[in-house]
Amino acid sequence: MITTVHLQREPFDAAYEVAAMTRGRSDIGAVVTFTGICRAEENGEPIAALNLEHYPEMAEAEIARHVEAAQARWPLVGVTVIHRYGRITPGDGIVLVVAASSHREAAFAAAEFLMDYLKTRAPFWKQVEKTDGKAGGKFWVEAKSADDTAAERWTSS
């Protein structure tokens, strides 16, 4: 399996990543991509940007562990995970997951599994920069229990 994991400040191009994974191969029958994008609001309030903090060494190790778990669970031929850090403005991508397999079931399931775990286990933290820009114009996004529930279903089945 071809695994690509990048933690980067720069934007990514989902189409480029899919092309890079599938180029010259004839064993891939299904590619699922998920792109998480920065919205222009959080809790109904307009925002200027998200600032993503991360724990680089652990994020790499944690993502690698979950890619391995996905690989053990489904017959994957390729996985790409890109997670950005730093300042991200509305409309820009935050995270990209690409999962490739010979059939769609594995690709869909692995992409969803990886996203659920990235949300709850990968050491990244989002801080909102509000549009007014005044002192106190920043706050940390709170973790959602719905994300924990989404991740737990992979262990209960």
Add this chain to the structure above:
Amino acid sequence: MKVRYFAWVRERVGKSEEEIDPPAAVATVGELVTWLAQRGEGYAYAFENPKVVRSAIDKKHVHADARIEGASEIAFFPPMTGG
């Protein structure tokens, strides 16, 4: 051992990392949190609700009962909000 803090835990403690030398009686992550919380106002604020703060030993998630002996890097941070 080295301790690292992230997100609002880092902001409240007032530093991103430090070297610490806790007494031998401090054996678990939970006990380390109690010991750290006594080091000052910022620490007390960061660990005011210990159940909320997550921890990792040498880049792996652990619970409060994990033993810290032999650890080279312990990290404390809020629940994760990536993805």
